[in-house]
Amino acid sequence: MPRFPQLAGVATAALALGALAAAPVPGPGPTLSHPRIVAHFDFAAGQTPENIALEPDGSADLTFAFARQVANVTRHGDTRILATLPAEAHPNTPIIQAAIVLGIARAHDGTLYVNYATGTSWTGIWRIAPDGSRPVQIARLPKNGLPNGLALDERRGVLYAADSVLGTVWRVPQEGGRPVAWARGTALDPVPGGSGFGVNGIKVHHDAVWVSNTDRGTLLRIPVRPDGSAGRIETRATGLDGIDDFGFVGRRGDTVLAALNTDSEVALVRPDGSHTIVLTQREGLSNPTSVAVRDRLVYVPSAAYFTMKDPNLLLAHLNQHHGR
Template sequence: MRTRLLALAITAGIGLTTASPSNAATSRTAVHFDLAKGQQPENIALAPDGTAYVTFAAARQVAAISPKGMIRILATLPAPADGGAPALGFALTTGIVRTTDGTLYFLYASGDPATTGLYRLRPGRNPHRIAALPANGLPNGLAYDEPAKTFYLTDSVLGSISTVPLSGGTARTWSYAPELAAAGFLGANGIKVRHGAIWATNLDRGTLLRIPIRQGRPGPVQVKATGLAGIDDIAFTGNRDDQVIAALNAPNKVVRIDTDGRAVTLLTAGLQNPTSVAVRGRTLYVLSAAYLTAKDPNLILATIGARHA
């Protein structure tokens, strides 16, 4: 994994075109995770009380992080007998979503047909797989369309977006658009549902994509921003427009992308290969997995300006 990301870091150093941090956010490291225990946070979902639910990729875990920084492990997925997810070589928990009733849904990429899939985790219960996913793929980003009661998920190896109903069942491929394909390592990555469209990132291509949802089917892919080497997951700044905040993994940056596709650096301090971001009001949550730096996986809290909220 580190070798792969090193190659990505070299590419990022050559190709990244973001503006200087003139709109930088003030930040602090809220939680330091334990690298030796595999606590490399991959994705995040927020609860109304400020609890952050995260997936610890290498540990194959789902955890709750209290507003005071206390870590509680909610589930640990079984390790595969051998191997792991394609392209990475190890099993990992990836995307996570929390629905309004407090239920967590998350992805597990193990390389094993018996365990790779979308899981449901109700409070106080054990996780249960509700949809099997291709073991030769890497299910990565997860988003939920509440009105449609449908999950959308990316596969970074297969270069696809699939859907699964809230009740579980068969996963169906929604898009195999060429813009989702990998270009050497991993393709489609982060994903969100926003104003009648799917927004997704492509790690290899450094792109931010928008795909309209038209009567449940994908419309033409729109490339909203380019030159974002190492782009991982994203969040939106508020309800008024489509400004995006994105984690750039190998470059160790968090950027804001305006509606014209221009990226401005918001944060660099303390970042250790940031994987995902979340926004609540003026607070920005940033997870760092330290996949490449191998130093300090962490959760950073930043205050962003009122115009970003």
């Protein structure tokens, strides 16, 4: 969830956002233990990990937003660059003013899809083949938008992109093609006079598309109707100030771990909407941007957008596998 035109402008953007405070609520749920930083990245080189997809071997594919790169990071911290998106000589990305790589999704065959925002015709969804060939743009999205989170529904053969500026969830065929404005509404929009970031993180879960809205601090559920259209937007949790992307705990239930970017926290969000802070800056978080969960292992990338210190990847153990 980058929010500044240049790396040097982080402090200004943070002040513009204002002071945000999380509101933890006590209650039952899984706990996390043994948090540890497994990889440190280079902030000055633009290695700001924005989003995450997991490989079958447990390694993580991360988008380095301002480096325009996708990297693979093992659970031991070994890092290699998989792809670099083409440089844009004259970027005009809304809010950011720089070319950035944002959301990432992985298909079962190893193909990666990423959102690339430039403020030009290159804004859209790009495909990275497993053979290491050059990234290819498969869908153009509005140049005045900011495609942020990205989710893949292979069963339906579609990608969903959350546009933070235009308050829109775009739907695109997995093979590429013309985007359709799948969902719109006030619940997806930024707040007037806020940070400018509305709908942000996105996941496909239980015949629905779940999204976060950063400005509104909400977690939302949008049912997918039998014909593929969007149902009514449902608010599932509020008070999640600075929420970025998120991950589900288990496949059956609706328990979520959400990255709260500005306060450097991760919140456990229960199906009833209550939430508790389970990771903080004390464990090494530095403006976390997303969360991924695989069995009993939790992955949290931090981009250090506001702290400007120690972008990293944190791993922690999930002690109780709730969410059924």
